[in-house]
Amino acid sequence: MPLFEALRLALHTLRTQKLKSGFSLLGVFVGVTSLIGSCSIANGVNRYMTEKFAQTIFGVNTFQLRQRPVFTPNVPDSVWRSWRRRPRIRFSDAKAITEALTVPVITAWQSSDNVSVTFGNKEARDIELTAASERYFEIRNLRIATGRPFTSQENRSGVPVAVLGDAVAKRLFVDRPPLAHSVRIGGIPYRVVGVVEHQGSLMGFPLDRFVVVPALSPAQNLVNPPGILDAFFVKAGSEVEMHDAMEQAEGIMRSRRHLRPQQDNNFVLDTSEGVQRFWAGINRILMTVMPGVVIVSLVIGGIVIMNIMLMAVAERTREIGLRKSLGARRRDILRQFLAESTTIATVGATFGIIAGIGLTILINAVSPLPASVSPSSVVVAVIMGTGVGVLAGVYPATRAARLDPITALRQE
Numbered sequence: 001m002p003l004f005e006a007l008r009l010a011l012h013t014l015r016t017q018k019l020k021s022g023f024s025l026l027g028v029f030v031g032v033t034s035l036i037g038s039c040s041i042a043n044g045v046n047r048y049m050t051e052k053f054a055q056t057i058f059g060v061n062t063f064q065l066r067q068r069p070v071f072t073p074n075v076p077d078s079v080w081r082s083w084r085r086r087p088r089i090r091f092s093d094a095k096a097i098t099e100a101l102t103v104p105v106i107t108a109w110q111s112s113d114n115v116s117v118t119f120g121n122k123e124a125r126d127i128e129l130t131a132a133s134e135r136y137f138e139i140r141n142l143r144i145a146t147g148r149p150f151t152s153q154e155n156r157s158g159v160p161v162a163v164l165g166d167a168v169a170k171r172l173f174v175d176r177p178p179l180a181h182s183v184r185i186g187g188i189p190y191r192v193v194g195v196v197e198h199q200g201s202l203m204g205f206p207l208d209r210f211v212v213v214p215a216l217s218p219a220q221n222l223v224n225p226p227g228i229l230d231a232f233f234v235k236a237g238s239e240v241e242m243h244d245a246m247e248q249a250e251g252i253m254r255s256r257r258h259l260r261p262q263q264d265n266n267f268v269l270d271t272s273e274g275v276q277r278f279w280a281g282i283n284r285i286l287m288t289v290m291p292g293v294v295i296v297s298l299v300i301g302g303i304v305i306m307n308i309m310l311m312a313v314a315e316r317t318r319e320i321g322l323r324k325s326l327g328a329r330r331r332d333i334l335r336q337f338l339a340e341s342t343t344i345a346t347v348g349a350t351f352g353i354i355a356g357i358g359l360t361i362l363i364n365a366v367s368p369l370p371a372s373v374s375p376s377s378v379v380v381a382v383i384m385g386t387g388v389g390v391l392a393g394v395y396p397a398t399r400a401a402r403l404d405p406i407t408a409l410r411q412e
Contacts, residue, residue: 031301039373094232337397
């Protein structure tokens with residue numbers, strides 16, 4: 001029997017036995033959809049963590065001098081207590097590093113805490129107040145939608161000016177322009193000089209509920225004790241220069257704190273690498289577990305296809321006997337049933353690919369994850385779907401091919 005004839009008969013069987021064929025391809029459909037969907041989500045989360053999460057928190061080619069790391073999942077209490085006992089980062093530390101670095105960098109100071117911001121009778125609560133130096137906007141890639149950032153002169157003089165996040169501006173000023181008006185922070189009026197572009201959200205947390213003021217303005221007393229910083233940002237032009245600057249900054253801090261060679265650092269130089277290493281560990285676990293789910297679905301799908309094909313052999317015994325009596329050879333019968341099982345699995349895989357692509361589009365539409373279909377996952381899905389059909393159809397096809405034609409014709 002020619003291959004195309006076997007495929008035609010297989011498709012005819014699918015059309016005439018829709019319900020049975022639908023149940024047969026269900027397992028392969030679920031397996032392939034899971035494969036493509038999980039790979040798309042993994043790709044999306046990888047891109048999200050490297051392009052959005054890490055860059056939003058740390059910036060590109062940027063490190064932070066801190067008392068303790070920003071990202072601290074699953075840290076024992078003893079470690080947390082030891083971090084809290086460390087000396088805080090001071091203005092003088094930031095000045096010493098800025099003056100001593102030989103690598104071309106830009107730097108910024110930053111301290112933050114949550115406060116309430118008011119304008120007239122309107123109040124925005126639980127707003128992140130950030131006291132920072134003027135290069136903070138450049139390092140954090142905060143683009144100004146209207147107005148301007150504050151200047152280095154305003155920062156050095158401690159002028160009470162403020163740059164609002166988009167959500168704060170909309171909450172306090174609604175439809176009126178906020179520029180040249182003053183908001184009150186800690187009872188002190190701050191003239192609004194700019195509004196930052198809409199940032200959206202990060203892992204479900206809004207990024208527009210903030211106010212940035214000069215680091216040396218009166219608000220510095222609201223976020224930290226005098227002379228204390230939460231973080232000192234250093235941004236280099238390349239990754240190589242960033243690591244050079246980190247080595248120099250580490251040496252400067254160890255010298256300032258009189259640490260002996262055998263003593264550990266009592267500060268941290270934090271980069272996005274820690275977040276990415278953490279996510280890489282989770283990703284390895286996911287990539288170990290998700291194939292297991294896919295394999296289980298495909299095994300179940302293969303068992304279902306095998307059972308359906310065995311039922312088909314039993315139901316079509318007389319047909320097989322008639323074909324053999326008319327000259328059909330064993331390989332013709334074998335090819336026919338293998339073609340049917342492979343076609344069922346391939347159709348299931350095709351529907352699974354379509355569903356997986358649809359799931360990816362849905363994720364892109366309703367979530368911040370930049371999910372994308374990996375071409376390799378589609379190729380693997382087709383190979384696995386076809387392979388399941390072949391493997392599941394071998395035993396039923398062999399059993400059908402070995403039937404004795406006379407015995408088969410007598411079968412009721």
